Amino acid sequence: MRLEVTKRSGNVRLLLLGLALVLAGCERGRAPGQPSEKVEVADPRQVVDFATLYATNCAGCHGVRGEGGASIGLASRGYLAVAPDAAIREAISRGRPRTAMPAFGRSAGGLLSDAQVDALVKGIRAWAPDGLETSPDAPSYLATGPGDPARGEHVFREQCGSCHRPDGRGQASVGSIVDGAYLDLVTDQYLRTTIIAGREDLGSPGWRGVIGKPLSAQDVSDTVAWLAAQRQQIPGQPYPAARLTVNKP
Amino acid sequence: MRLLNRVSQWLDARLQLREPVTKVLEHPIPRKSASWFYVFGSAALTIFMLQVVTGVLLALLYVPSAADAWNGLQSMNHQVAAGWFIRALHGWGSNFMLAVVVIHMVQVFLFGAYKFPRELTWILGVFLLLVTLGMAFTGQVLRFDQDAYWGLGIGASISSRIPGVGGALVKLLLGGPIIAGATLSRFFALHVFVVPGLLIGFVALHLLLVIKLGINDWPMPGRVVRRSTYLQEYKELTHRDGMPFVPAGVGKDIIFSGAILLAIVACAFFLGPFGPGGQPDPTIIQTAPRPDFFFLWLYALLSFLPPAYETPFLLIGPAIGLIVLLVLPFVAGEGEKSWKRRPIAVLMVMLLAGVFGSLTQLGLHTPWSPVMDAWSGEPIPANFLVHRTPLERQGALVFQAKQCHTCHALEDRGGQRGPPLDAVAVRLTPDQLIRQVIQGGGNMPAYGKSLSPAETTALVAFMGTLHPPGQAPARDASQTVLYGKEP
Numbered sequence: 001m002r003l004e005v006t007k008r009s010g011n012v013r014l015l016l017l018g019l020a021l022v023l024a025g026c027e028r029g030r031a032p033g034q035p036s037e038k039v040e041v042a043d044p045r046q047v048v049d050f051a052t053l054y055a056t057n058c059a060g061c062h063g064v065r066g067e068g069g070a071s072i073g074l075a076s077r078g079y080l081a082v083a084p085d086a087a088i089r090e091a092i093s094r095g096r097p098r099t100a101m102p103a104f105g106r107s108a109g110g111l112l113s114d115a116q117v118d119a120l121v122k123g124i125r126a127w128a129p130d131g132l133e134t135s136p137d138a139p140s141y142l143a144t145g146p147g148d149p150a151r152g153e154h155v156f157r158e159q160c161g162s163c164h165r166p167d168g169r170g171q172a173s174v175g176s177i178v179d180g181a182y183l184d185l186v187t188d189q190y191l192r193t194t195i196i197a198g199r200e201d202l203g204s205p206g207w208r209g210v211i212g213k214p215l216s217a218q219d220v221s222d223t224v225a226w227l228a229a230q231r232q233q234i235p236g237q238p239y240p241a242a243r244l245t246v247n248k249p
Numbered sequence: 250m251r252l253l254n255r256v257s258q259w260l261d262a263r264l265q266l267r268e269p270v271t272k273v274l275e276h277p278i279p280r281k282s283a284s285w286f287y288v289f290g291s292a293a294l295t296i297f298m299l300q301v302v303t304g305v306l307l308a309l310l311y312v313p314s315a316a317d318a319w320n321g322l323q324s325m326n327h328q329v330a331a332g333w334f335i336r337a338l339h340g341w342g343s344n345f346m347l348a349v350v351v352i353h354m355v356q357v358f359l360f361g362a363y364k365f366p367r368e369l370t371w372i373l374g375v376f377l378l379l380v381t382l383g384m385a386f387t388g389q390v391l392r393f394d395q396d397a398y399w400g401l402g403i404g405a406s407i408s409s410r411i412p413g414v415g416g417a418l419v420k421l422l423l424g425g426p427i428i429a430g431a432t433l434s435r436f437f438a439l440h441v442f443v444v445p446g447l448l449i450g451f452v453a454l455h456l457l458l459v460i461k462l463g464i465n466d467w468p469m470p471g472r473v474v475r476r477s478t479y480l481q482e483y484k485e486l487t488h489r490d491g492m493p494f495v496p497a498g499v500g501k502d503i504i505f506s507g508a509i510l511l512a513i514v515a516c517a518f519f520l521g522p523f524g525p526g527g528q529p530d531p532t533i534i535q536t537a538p539r540p541d542f543f544f545l546w547l548y549a550l551l552s553f554l555p556p557a558y559e560t561p562f563l564l565i566g567p568a569i570g571l572i573v574l575l576v577l578p579f580v581a582g583e584g585e586k587s588w589k590r591r592p593i594a595v596l597m598v599m600l601l602a603g604v605f606g607s608l609t610q611l612g613l614h615t616p617w618s619p620v621m622d623a624w625s626g627e628p629i630p631a632n633f634l635v636h637r638t639p640l641e642r643q644g645a646l647v648f649q650a651k652q653c654h655t656c657h658a659l660e661d662r663g664g665q666r667g668p669p670l671d672a673v674a675v676r677l678t679p680d681q682l683i684r685q686v687i688q689g690g691g692n693m694p695a696y697g698k699s700l701s702p703a704e705t706t707a708l709v710a711f712m713g714t715l716h717p718p719g720q721a722p723a724r725d726a727s728q729t730v731l732y733g734k735e736p
Contacts, residue, residue, distance in 0.1 A: 033521030034333050035326045041394075041527040044535040060625040060649050069628045070645035100643070100650035111535070175638020181710075182640040184703035185647070236702030238683065238709075 048115055050123030057104060057112070058120070066127055068201040071100070075127040078197035078206045081134050082141050085121050093117045098187055139196050139207055139217035143188070143224070152226030155219045159209050168230065180232035191224045273460055277491035279483075281467035283498040286360070288505035289353035290459070294452065295506035296346040299513065300384075303339040304441070311391065313437035315430050315529070318393035322525045337517035340392075343385055345513050347543050350381050355598055361586030362465035364474045368578035370458040373451050375574045380448045382543070387440035389541050393433060398529035399538035401428055401436075403551075410560045463487065464494075468586035475583055537618065545612030546605045552617050616665040623663040624652040630660045637714060644711025647704045651696065659715075667693060674715045674722035681723075682709045 047053060055064070062068060066075030073079065074088075093105025093112070104110035105117055112120075157166040164170050168178035176182070195215070198206025207215045215223075261267045310329060312321040325332035354374060357363055363371035386404065390397045405423055409415040424431025466472075466486055492498060527536055540548050554562055588595055620627070629645050637645070648654060656664040659671055677685065686705055689695035700708070716722045 031334070031521075032519050033337055033517060035521055037327060041525075043528055043530070044533060056622050056626045058625065060623070060628055060654065061646060063628055069631070069634060070642060070649055100646040102650060170638065173636035173638065175640060177639050179638075179640045181703040181706040182638075182643055184701070185643045185707055234702075236704070236706040238679070238706060 045111075045113060048119040050119050050126075053112070053116055053120055054123060061100070066124065068199070072194070072197070072199065073201055074124050076197065076200045077129065077132060078200060079193070080125070080128040081132055082138060082196050082207075083193065084141055085125060087141060088124055089117055089121045092120055096187060096190070099185065099190060137214060139215060139220045141193065141196070143192060143221050144217060145221065147218070147221030147223070147225030149222070149226040149229040152222035152224070152229075155215070155223050156226055159211060159213075159215060159219070160223070162210065163204075168227070178227065178230040180230075180235035180237075183227065183231045184235035188224050188228055191227055192220055195220050195223060274495040275493040276460060276463070277487040278464045278494050278498045279466045279486050280490045280492055282464045283492070283501060284467065285501055285505070286356055287464065288502050289349050289356055291502040292506045292509045293346060293349045293353055294456075296342050296349060296509060296513070297448070297452065299510065300339060300342045300346060301445070303335050303342060304445075306335050307339055308441055311437070313391075313433050315393065315428075315433045318391070318433055319525055319528055322392065322394075326522060326525075333522050334517055336522035337520070338513060339388075340523040341513045341516040341520070343388055344542060345509060345516075347381055347385055349509065350378055354378060357465075359588040359591075359594060359598060360465060360468050361474070361588075361591070363578045363581075364584070364586060365476050365479055365578075365582045366462055367458070367465065368582060370455060370462065371578045372575055373455045373458065375571070377448070377451050377455060379571075380444055380451060383444045384440065384448065385541065385543055387436050387444060389544075390436045391433070391440055392524055393529050394525035395527040395529055395533070395536045396524070396538045396540065398428060398531065399536075400540050400544070401432070403540075407563050411564060464498075465586075468588070470585070470587040470589045472587075473583070473585055535621075537615075537621070539612070539615070542609070546608035549608040549612035549615075552615070553611075614665075618664075619655040619666050620664040621655060623654040624649050627654055627662050629654070630662070633659060633715065638710070640707050641711045641714055644707035644709070647700070647708040648711055651700065651704070651708070653708075656693075670712065670715055672716050672720070674713050675717070675720050676723060677712075678723045678725045679709050679713055680725055682712050 054066075058066075058074070060069075061071040062074045067073050068076065091101060093103065093110070093114070094108045095101050095103030095110075102110065104112045106113055156164075156168065160168075163174050164177050165174075169176045194204070196207045198204045207220065209215055307325075310321065310325055310332065312318055322336070325336055327333075357371065357374065363374075386400075390401050390404075401423075405419045405428070408418045408422060411418060420426065422432075422435065423429070424435050463483060466483060523541075527533060539545070550562070551559065585591055629649065634642065634645060653670075654663040656666040658665055658669040661669070673682070683705060685693070686700065686708060687695060687697035689697075713722055
């Protein structure tokens with residue numbers, strides 16, 4: 001008789017344990033398998049969630065958290081301080097022709113609606129730390145007039161030469177910034193934005209410079225003009241003809 | 250109690266079922282056949298009954314219209330009380346049923362139960378497998394989402410290849426040349442009336458034969474089946490060492506069926522229903538549809554077949570498989586039953602398990618399929634970008650923008666259609682890289698027309714950095730002779 005009692009209480013214990021397990025699996029009265037309230041697989045054309053849009057469209061080049069990667073970091077203070085929303089929206093929806101940035105807007109052949117582009121702009125802007133303001137001394141995002149290459153060479157030598165070498169050919173991993181193929185793949189606006197915003201991820205300081213003398217708008221325009229003047233007519237040739245003739249046996 | 254007795258006596262006087270039912274329940278089975286290996290048939294029947302019950306409940310709510318089905322499933326998941334659980338039970342029940350049916354079939358094959366006199370039982374079993382697969386396919390279509398939509402498209406495309414009747418068959422299945430309003434009604438009718446009707450009919454015959462011919466005796470090595478003597482031997486065995494099916498033999502069946510039901514309930518409770526996935530809208534192109542688990546092997550097979558082999562494989566392969574299954578009991582109707590004396594049978598099962606298992610595994614990972622958003626969603630690992638020149642960085646950008654990442658992986662991220670490029674610089678010199686990028690080859694398209702010289706130069710400069718730290722990149726020895734130093 002005693003034995004039977006123990007056996008029964010063992011069964012009850014087992015039942016209670018099972019019940020406890022099931023209840024533990026339920027979160028706030030929901031079974032673990034119960035589908036959550038939102039539609040699990042939304043129509044990709046209707047998604048306006050910034051995290052989803054950024055992860056599928058932007059993270060590949062600009063980094064998972066906007067820290068930069070193959071391309072510039074959109075979350076960097078330097079970039080957010082200088083780039084206006086209109087420019088970011090324009091770049092996303094229409095792309096940057098002659099660069100690797102494709103057009104994502106539906107009007108330009110991409111897959112994103114205007115609402116989705118807006119969500120991206122808003123989300124990127126939200127990365128700006130509190131109190132980040134554009135300094136009144138900062139050069140404008142867009143160039144206001146043509147630059148002077150001769151003066152630009154001087155500015156470059158003074159402001160950029162310590163890392164890029166005075167002739168721009170660089171050293172070790174800094175590499176040449178006057179390489180024909182490189183200059184062919186970037187636009188003047190890209191050079192301008194990079195000079196003003198800097199590349200925090202690569203140790204490039206931006207318009208405030210390193211020699212205690214910030215760059216003016218004209219300095220930036222002139223430097224860009226000098227870099228642009230270094231472009232080659234037929235860039236990207238792996239075997240420059242000159243070297244072939246010189247060393248031909 | 251007396252009233253109950255009187256009612257049952259009144260009923261039996263008219264129906265006269267007591268005697269035959271008792272006879273069926275108490276039919277003798279060989280003692281050794283009351284084994285844990287002989288429980289899969291009854292488990293399949295139990296799951297089928299669960300499917301009928303949950304299926305009826307779902308049919309009460311399901312809207313078989315292409316416009317409303319998806320929304321209906323969403324509201325079943327979210328609005329109807331316990332609707333998600335019924336869906337989950339039916340979905341998991343379907344997976345368990347297919348699994349149990351396949352295991353049952355393998356067990357029957359390995360235990361030689363298809364041999365004389367149970368040939369017809371086996372043949373009906375083959376039909377039952379086909380009908381169960383039919384239920385799985387039509388059920389997948391009723392879960393009208395992207396997977397269903399494109400799966401249906403593939404099913405229709407396969408049917409259209411049958412010479413002569415292909416076009417008409419597609420029209421019959423889809424209710425027109427394309428997947429439209431009539432399609433879902435047809436599949437609803439198939440899944441709810443036609444196929445279950447066949448299933449019930451086949452199950453009834455299958456069971457009748459099991460009762461008439463008796464459950465298979467436990468295969469003993471050396472106990473050989475002969476058409477002339479088997480029936481007599483079986484009768485003697487059940488008399489000498491037999492017992493009634495109820496209550497002695499049915500215990501293990503009940504326990505196993507109960508365990509399977511509990512497993513289905515647990516899966517439904519903890520893992521939830523299947524889908525619905527994305528909306529079944531062919532204008533949504535950001536999708537990678539994939540069939541349900543039991544058709545993944547076919548998905549993988551179709552992906553690997555060269556186009557010219559598709560039709561013969563699709564039409565002749567299944568026909569041969571079916572003929573082999575149907576002819577098996579007539580070709581091998583006598584002889585040894587024990588798998589210990591049938592090495593070829595065992596090897597066949599292992600071979601088929603290996604083939605289907607590998608194909609399913611491939612179907613799960615789809616290494617042939619480019620990862621369509623890897624170029625924009627999968628960053629280049631940070632350590633490939635440390636200490637890179639501006640040109641090499643632009644090359645990395647070209648790598649992303651021209652969607653190389655979609656087919657080529659870096660640190661196991663990205664597509665697997667092409668070889669991973671983590672150490673490509675060790676394998677190819679810059680010249681070879683230029684040639685490969687521009688001309689393609691080895692399953693890679695030529696990119697010459699979509700890359701400018703500057704882009705090619707940058708891309709090759711970036712790929713030239715893709716080598717392990719301790720390993721030098723490949724170099725062309727002739728360069729040193731030609732230029733004095735390397736370019």
